[in-house]
Amino acid sequence: MMGPQKRQLWSLSGSHMLNDIMTAGIVPALMPLYKEAFDLTYTQSGTIVLISYLVSSVMQPVFGLWTDRTPRPWLLPLGVFLTGLGLALSGFVPSYEWLLVVIALSGLGSGLFHPEASRGAHLAAGGAKGTAQAIFQVGGNAGQALGPLMLPLFVLSTGLPGLIWFLLFGAAGAWLMWRILPWYRERLNEERRTLKEVRGKNRPLGLVFLVLVVLLRSWTQIGIAGFLPFYYLHHQIPLEIGEIYTFLFLAAGAVGTFLGGKMSDRISHKWLLFGSMFLTVPFAWLTPLVEGPAGVVMLIIFGFFVLSSFAVTVVYGQRLLPGKVGLVSGLMIGFGVGAGGIGATFLGWIADRYGVPFVLEWIFLLPLLGSLLTLFIPDSRKLETA
Template sequence: MTSQTAIPTVSTPSPTRADQPQGFLIRVVGAAAFAHLLNDLIQALLPAIYPLLKSDFSLSFAQIGWIGLVYQVTASLLQPWIGLYTDKRPLPWLLPSGMFMTLFGIALLAFASSYEMLLVAAAMVGVGSATFHPEASRIARLASGGRFGTAQATFQVGGNAGSAIGPLLAAVVVIPHGQPAIAWFMLAAGLAICLLLRLTGWTLRHGQARLDSMARNKAAGLPRGKVIQAMLVIALLVFAKFVYIASFTNYFTFYLIAQFGLSVQDSQLFLFMFLAAVAVGTFAGGPVGDRIGRKAVIWLSFVGVAPFALALPHVGMVWTAVLSVIIGLVMSSAFAALVVYAQEAVPGRVGMVSGVMFGLMFGVSGIAAAGLGALADTHGIVWVYQLTAFLPLLGLATLLLPRTRAA
């Protein structure tokens, strides 16, 4: 009788959480996008109440301009430095702390009794914004599961929605009831703080594992010379995109009134259609970039929109509506691709790159609004649209973008 010998089995240790494939966490990305909505809703409040502040404090246009400048400088210039610092020395609690700064800025804005207090309030709101964007963008990337474009686009759409809702709430809540009604926006800041505390908790629990997983899988970044080349091209593309977008967000209603004699109400409808198209295009550009590559989306976004932009100043009212929607859809698709391309070109510097990109967006938009207004005073608003129609052609510089792994 022969005995059977059991064949020993070798147990394979189960993979650790950090080694497992990391999926797209829609709840985390969605929470970051909703926090972006609340943040940008508050940021959009300040320019929306300029007429109220001008009347209540007997301000000149120059003084209004200084309020805007203080906000833009703090919101734009601080972002890259905050991102660079936190890339090297992570400060997870900085995100809700920045929103506390925004909360205090709103409170001061609601109860300010002097022009100097308004300037301090604008600076506090700007610092809160500068803290928010690079850190929240980092969380969206961590939760992307490799679908970086989709995560960035979702995050950005939240900001677009907040920028659109903010002026509407200001018109309903603040303008009829005066400066103290600004305090109601503290509720939005409070809700954002609660949300950011939860996101910070998630980062502390899972962020390092996700960072390690991404570090194992990432390709090497570009050489230093190529990085400089890439960032210069991106800066040019951001300039072209946001100067052209600023011509719509700030002056499209004036163009329609001057060109076609529309009423203010009718021109606002055209503007709403354009802004809705921008929101849709911003979201669509992310997933498309994940599929076909960042450079392809950037290329199509600029060069694809150029014929429509060049035709816009020379068509009738109906085609103006059609072309403005196409322009909003196509050109807005580039921003998520630009941000993700820059992050891939400089791996390990997500905060700095996000800060640079959002800082450029704020800075270029603010300067463009002032510059285009000065040109319109001198040459007329129709002339301005004939000039800015050539800006998408700067997208030809996309040919100079070096290739990254996903580009």
């Protein structure tokens, strides 16, 4: 069985990192700068992130279904370039309305890029589907972790006009994708010739349960990344330290994504997903209760386990719905993250009523419910023999 094509995979992963630095990574962190520049309310500031999430994430299943019918390789370089172009223009627009337009443009580029890029990882995987998705997804997770660090590195010193430099990020990502287009088109032709051999029985109910687990995982991740800095402020820990702890949480998740994806080529997707969610529970419970260095260790282990199934769920979904690679990747990567952002709004409502400590002290219930829902998903090993 053919092994993964590493050069193409790392090109896809690198472009994925650059794309996600410019969307899920930096856009939420830019809210204070946008708010000050355009004299916005908190609701208007939140709308910026909502627009970015809706166009880039929630719409991904639609884009994926569109490209499943006719794959469009040119979306790879175009998508990531539009992501950078929209973000760069946001430093120069004259009004809040135009800001929403260019943020939507950036989100559109990201939404177009992800399903087609995930298909590329699928085509480059050979017999190592989990490893291939791990390499691809770790780029995105690294981008989300690195995005907030872009502010202290240069944006805070240059102001919003400094966002013009992200046009180079978009161009670099587009160049990486342009280089692999000949290979991508060739692999698409090979896939069309063998499509009948790889089709299997669809399991839509199993996919529904899988999407629910991904939503709960996303709510857990975004809940921690969004509310942990406020929790530390509540305990008189400076915001700068809280942001570093959040980075450690997300960086540990990137490591978990990579190792979990590699493990999924050897063990059952169902039980790896169950183990990832179930082992998250004690560390989610202990993180707000344990202070000092031990608390940081708990947070790092928490991040590792909660995202160790990130790549696995993409491959798992592709086996539950064969032949719909773009749609599945849109559901697992895009809709899961986007709806997770909507879930963060619900957690914010709870925090307003009961306080941030209440949210973090009870967030362990989300991965616990996720682990129970995993039991209703068909075992991936049985899918191959069905």
